[in-house]
Amino acid sequence: MSGLTNALVIAAVAAVVITRQFSARRIGSDRRWWIVPAVLAVVALREPGLIDPHHQVESSLLLGTELVTALAxxxxxxxxxxxxxxxxxxxxxxxxKASGAVWIAGICLRLGLFGIGAQLGVHQNSSAVMLGLAATLLVRSGLLTWRAQSLEPAAAGQAPAYGDGVRRVLRKERL
Incomplete structure (x- = not known):
């Protein structure tokens, strides 16, 4: 894919994911939460130029920093x-709103990394951003699925909660 196509795919996926996440969504119990990040990662890794051949050390450091930022x-x-x-x-x-702040901070950090790469003269491909987006979605989806699984037993009635089965007596207040 060309750089423009990659940029459009990244923008479209980010827009869809962000808008969907700010509305209430059911967390599915299916095991396919990793498919979209995996497809994005495969597309990103298939592209040549993930590492600038003229600045391999700097490019590798920027890519590693991008991935650590994406995981965070x-x-x-x-x-x-x-x-x-x-x-x-x-x-x-x-x-x-805190999630929105995390996204804004992440975008600012990624723009900062792009600026550092531009100052160093490193050719940066959009596949690094796509790989970072894949890592972000993979970590987020995995953690949400894990958090949701920790809630399910109590919700399904498999484990009693404190106070279950206790009759509550409501009393009138006297004036």
Whole structure:
């Protein structure tokens, strides 16, 4: 794919993912949460030029920093997402304002990395950003699935909660 096509794919995936996450979404119990990040990673790794051949050390350091940043953004996004269970036991999630702040900080960090690469004269390909987006989505989805699984037993009634079965007596207040 060309650089423009990669940029459009990255922008489209990011826009869809971000807008979907700020509305309440059911966390599926299926095991396919890793497919979209895997496809993005495969597309990114197939592209030549992930590492600039003229600046291999600098390019590798920038790519490594991009991936560490992406992992941190994914973890931050997952931990700032609100998760709850409905009475039927299904787990739901919705990103919060803090999640939006994590995204904004991540975009600023990535722009800073791009600026550093430009100052060093490193040719930067959009496949590095696509690989970073794949890492962000993989970490976020994995952590959300893990967090949702920790909520499911209590919601499904498999483990009793403190106070279950205790009759509550409501009393009138006297004036």
């Amino acid at each position: 953004i994914g973890a931050g996004w997952a931990w700032t997402t609100r998760i709850w269970t409905e009475p039927d036991g299904s787990a739901w999630s919705r990103s919060t």
